[in-house]
Amino acid sequence: MALPGRYLGACLAACLGTLLAGLAVPAAAASLYVRAGRLVDVESGTAKAGQCVLVEGERIARVEPCAPPPPGAQVLDWSAYTVLPGLIDLHTHLADVSGSADVAAPLKTSPQATALLGAYHARQTLEAGFTTVRDVGTYRGLTDVALRDAIAAGLVPGPRMYVAGAYITVPGGGGELNGVVPNDQLPADMRLGVVRNAGEAREKTQYLFDHGADFIKMIATGAVLAMGTEPGQVELSDDEMRAVVEVARAHGSYATAHAHGAEGIKAAIRAGVRSIEHASLIDDEGLAMARKAGVWLVMDIYDGDWIDQQGTREGWPAEYLRKNRETTQEQRDAFAKAVRMGVKLAFGTDAGVYPHGLNARQFAYMVRYGMTPAQAIRAASLDAATLIGHEKELGSIAPGKFADMIAVSGDPLADVRVLESVAHVMKGGAAVK
Known part of the structure; x- marks a missing residue:
């Protein structure tokens, strides 16, 4: 996720304006x-x-x-x-740079600049009608916590945020910034969730809760937009995922799993996750397991078109474009099958891969692949609130x-x-x- 240099400077100026404007967030009338x-x-x-x-x-x-x-x-x-x-998007990346051809952009963008970008993205998202988001990870660890707290304090305008803090991922896995510098030379704040065994998974999960995370995001399989990883490849072990889930439950919270591949999805369900992100290559067994366990699928079925069209124009890495082509239609077909089977589905878009504020474009895709408009709206409102455990308030x-x-x-x-x-x-x- 990255911004071209000239645009980044202009965007940061706009972000500062957003931040200053946020000092006068309108108060609720009595x-x-x-x-x-x-x-x-x-x-x-x-x-x-x-x-x-x-x-x-x-x-x-x-x-x-x-x-x-x-x-x-x-x-x-x-x-x-x-x-x-107000609409709810369960898969956003507000506190990060946005998708582009520059794989190194998250490293080039300082924590301070990332926070300013987050403020800008938050306002775009709120004005698009999304009053709550679940922000599912940032390369600059805990930047999402700072943004959430600034919004809650009324310092900047934005949606209500529930945040993961960082990615729980294996070294060189789908949650790492690969292909820029040797990973052990990345800044510490970009590796807060890197784990090598179940003990480290437990420790890193505890660390994230101690530092303000609301829930935990695990990277169970490889990723489309991560160099050197394959979406179908299992990355976290069963023991590592179970350790994360156990700590999350001890905090009265839950874990969700980024999982494209069928085997990684099933392993995450067995480990006790509340939801699966992407679920691109889920098979019939995985769909049946999700339905039986009451596990939610959060499937970003819009942004494959954005990656293919915009990524091709802008020269995104060929590896990204190849993996996107291999998963996009498979994911949409799986979504349609999940609708027919009655699997729990909630609205999440991976905003940040495409520009923030365009989140609602996914509704039409959800209808095209089997939902009624009423079902798609419920997925982005009451069902999304239920997934995050706040259906009594949202x-x-x-x-x-x-x-x-x-x-x-x-x-x-x-x-x-x-x-x-x-x-x-x-x-x-x-x-x-």
Whole structure:
């Protein structure tokens, strides 16, 4: 993931503007009455007209047929729009450089510059209607923790973040920056999760939780966008993955596994992960195991087209393009089969491979490969909230939950692509767009 030099300088200037603008993040009104044109109920997959939402502070107090607003309440007129819960992307890389031909860019970009880029990406993501993300790793370890905390403190605008801190990966594996300098010469913050045995896996997992991680991301197989690794190759051992899962559970949390190959996917499921990222080459046995164990699949079925088209134009490494071609259609076919089998599927895009803010482009692909628009929207709202264990606070427009809402023109239950252009965004009762 990298940015060309000239663009990086311009982007960092924009990032600083974002950071300064974030010092004036709008506060939530004490009482807000939102008039919706149509309100989407993600549980039933239907929309109802004439509904209003009373927001008190950061939370939703009531959802009801529209009436005169309570005394003193500020009225927000979204009556020309369809209103949905804020969207959730479970596979982002905000606190990192973005995809390009320069394999060395993460090393060339300092931790400070990476943090500024993260602030810029966070604002792009929020304004695209994604009010919560699960950020699943960064080459510069713990930069995501700093970004999450800055957003939570109101210092910069961005989505609610749940972060992994770093990748748990084998030396030279899919979570390492390979092919730039000898890996043992990389900065320490780029190797926080490198493990050689189950004992180290346990220690590194404990370290990440001690330093602010919300969950753990394991690199169970090789990666498409990592030099010298193959997506079908198993990397972490069964013992290493079980050690990570055990420590995560002891912290009341969970582990997810980057896994493209069928054998790595099945090993991760046996180890007890909550979700599988990518699942590109999953076989029928793996799908059945995931369904039986209740393991979620988070399949980024949009960005293969971006890598192929943009990567070819920009001269991305031939190895990347080859591996992308070998996995893209396989992954989409597997997604369609998972839909038919009733496997749990939640929305995740690998944002950062393509530019942040384009996350909603994946909805149309999910519909093309078997979901209804209502199912795709639920995957990015209530189902995503359930995966991360926050369904009581996020994922739908209901009393007691955070007032995270978006407004779009048109009917996303008929044409899911209207989600690619979000007119208004509210996060925690504060209108941010």
